[in-house]
Amino acid sequence: MQQAASDLFADDPATPSVLPLGAQALLLRGFALAQAAELIQAVRQVAHQAPWRHMLTPGGKPMSVATTGCGPLSWITDRRGYRYVAQDPLTQLPWPAMPPAFAALASAAALRAGFAAFAPDACLINRYAPGARMSLHQDRDEQDLAAPIVSVSLGLPAVFLWGGATRAERAQRVPLQHGDVLVWGGVDRLRFHGVLPVAPGEHPATGACRINLTLRRAL
Numbered sequence: 001m002q003q004a005a006s007d008l009f010a011d012d013p014a015t016p017s018v019l020p021l022g023a024q025a026l027l028l029r030g031f032a033l034a035q036a037a038e039l040i041q042a043v044r045q046v047a048h049q050a051p052w053r054h055m056l057t058p059g060g061k062p063m064s065v066a067t068t069g070c071g072p073l074s075w076i077t078d079r080r081g082y083r084y085v086a087q088d089p090l091t092q093l094p095w096p097a098m099p100p101a102f103a104a105l106a107s108a109a110a111l112r113a114g115f116a117a118f119a120p121d122a123c124l125i126n127r128y129a130p131g132a133r134m135s136l137h138q139d140r141d142e143q144d145l146a147a148p149i150v151s152v153s154l155g156l157p158a159v160f161l162w163g164g165a166t167r168a169e170r171a172q173r174v175p176l177q178h179g180d181v182l183v184w185g186g187v188d189r190l191r192f193h194g195v196l197p198v199a200p201g202e203h204p205a206t207g208a209c210r211i212n213l214t215l216r217r218a219l
C-alpha cells in the first residue's frame, strides 16, 4: 500500500516526486517510504535508551516537541544555550549509536540532491504531538556548514515553513507527508525554516504524532 502511494505520486504531474525548493534544496517525496517501518522501530529503540524529553530553550521555556537523539553527538538546548554533546544530559550516558538505516538513508538522500559522501555524526529526533510546532530558525550550531541537512518526516503530516536567508522573508508553506525527505545545503544551508502546529490525527505508522529525524554533520 505504501508502494502504491508513492507510485501514485510519481504518476501525477501535479505532485512531482522531486520538488526543488531552492538552488540546493530539494523535497524528495516518499523517499523514505520503503524504510519507514524500520526507521520508526529504530526510533523506539533509541527512545528506550535516551528517553523523550521537552528540552528548555535558553530562555527557560519547554519546547513543544519532545526530543531524543542518537549518534556520536546530538544537539541539545538548555538554559546554557544550544550545543552538540556526546552524552545525554538526562542519563549521563553516550547517546545511542546511530542506526545504520538512518545514516544510509541520509547519505542516499543527500547524494540524490547533489551532495556526495554525506556522513552524518548527529541525529536529532523530534516528536510532534498535535499542537506541537517549531518556530522559524536556522540550523547553525554545526562547525561544518559545507555538509547538508537531511530531514525525514514520519507519521502525521505537517506544514513545513521554508523561509529565506533572513527571518523577515516570507516563508513558503510546504506540506510534508509520511516518508518525505528534505535536503538542503550549499547556498541554501542557512535558510530559515520551521513547522506549523501539527493537526490532530492518527497515523497507522506512528499513532497520534509526527516524528522528524534531522541528520547533520556537527563536526
Ligand code: SIN
Binding pocket: 126, 134, 151, 153, 160, 193, 194, 195, 212, 214
Ligand atoms: C527542525 O528544523 O528542527 C525540524 C524540522 C521538521 O520537523 O520538519
Ligand code: FE2
Binding pocket: 137, 138, 139, 193
Ligand atoms: Fe532546523
